[in-house]
Amino acid sequence: MPEGHTLHRLAREHQRHFAGAPVHVSSPQGRFESGAARVDGRVLLRAEAWGKHLLHHYESGLIVHVHLGLYGKFTDLPLPMGAPVGQVRMRMVGAEIGTDLRGPTACEIYDEPQLRSLADRLGPDPLRPDADPTRAWRRISKSQTAIGALLMDQAVIAGVGNVYRAELLFRHGINPNRPGARLGAAEWDAMWLDLVALMKVGVRRGKMHVVRPEHDNGEPAYAKDRPRTYVYRRTGSACRVCGTPVAHSVMKARNLFWCPTCQPV
Structure with a gap:
């Protein structure tokens, strides 16, 4: 299972590639279809990590929460991306690059109360500036x-x-x-x-x-x-x-x- 540094590295990459602009979000596999529709076309405000959890904050106030688990992986692809290959849980398409997520343990929509609940369950993350x-x-x-x-x-x-x-x-x-x-x-x-x-x-x-x-x-x-x-x-x-x-x-x-x-x- 990826350790915390991997999620923070992903958060930095997603911040660089997608934040500050609308992102087209879909779920070719279908398992995240309703969640993807709720943030599709919205501006991604920021990406962050907390421990082994990746969080995408959208302008709507909704958050996409991803836990890669043992098998989850993001694959970056140049535009145009072409047809999805395999079981793609979530596809993100930005202005210059896209990425496909396969095999995560969790890919779901959070609101602020759910985010606070997650934060309350987790200990301090050594890579976060607010860690105590x-x-x-x-x-x-x-x-x-x-x-x-x-x-x-x-x-x-x-x-x-x-x-x-x-x-x-x-x-x-x-x-x-x-x-x-x-x-x-x-x-x-x-x-x-x-x-x-x-x-x-x-x-x-x-x-x-x-x-x-x-x-x-x-x-x-x-x-x-x-x-x-x-x-x-x-x-x-x-x-x-x-x-x-x-x-x-x-x-x-x-x-x-x-x-x-x-x-x-």
Whole structure:
């Protein structure tokens, strides 16, 4: 599932390509037909992201809410776009470019009360200027839940996924099974600042760069088109810092990776 930096990058692209002008919105697949009709031809005022949620604000006061889920993807196409290919949930056509959305978990119309309800359910997003890390800290500091699970809880922090979870904990030497209440305030402050910096790099470069320059060598990344990671998807491989085999387990149905030496219990 795309992590928060991907949604913020999409929001920036959509702001650049579509905002400030009328947008033709349709649903070739038909599943978003009524919603598309409500914003079709309206001026897109702004696009923004909150965690893993993309929000298109139209002049009518209506908002298109998109959650990509595991399979959702936008595909940009030059004009004229031609006939849709495959199951296109939403097509947006602007003055200079168009984009097709396929396979999202959600593509729906929100009004302002629904948006407020979504915001109330989500924790602070490290990439939003209005993010308040103390909101997350209040939850973490009182919880006996493992920090590895808390970081993935979108009600605690919005936008963190499996890669940022694994790599952030490694970078700060914190075992993923440590209860949140046993995390120190100074540790949390350092983690938050690091997370903000890492996710901003992800937005700027389009990929998650999490390995420090002095460790960015040796065994290649887990996939050809991905930068190296410290522990994510490196089960059994030597830790890039100490050489200990990277460990793997499952936490709340998600794969968990860590170094037993660099992240002691």
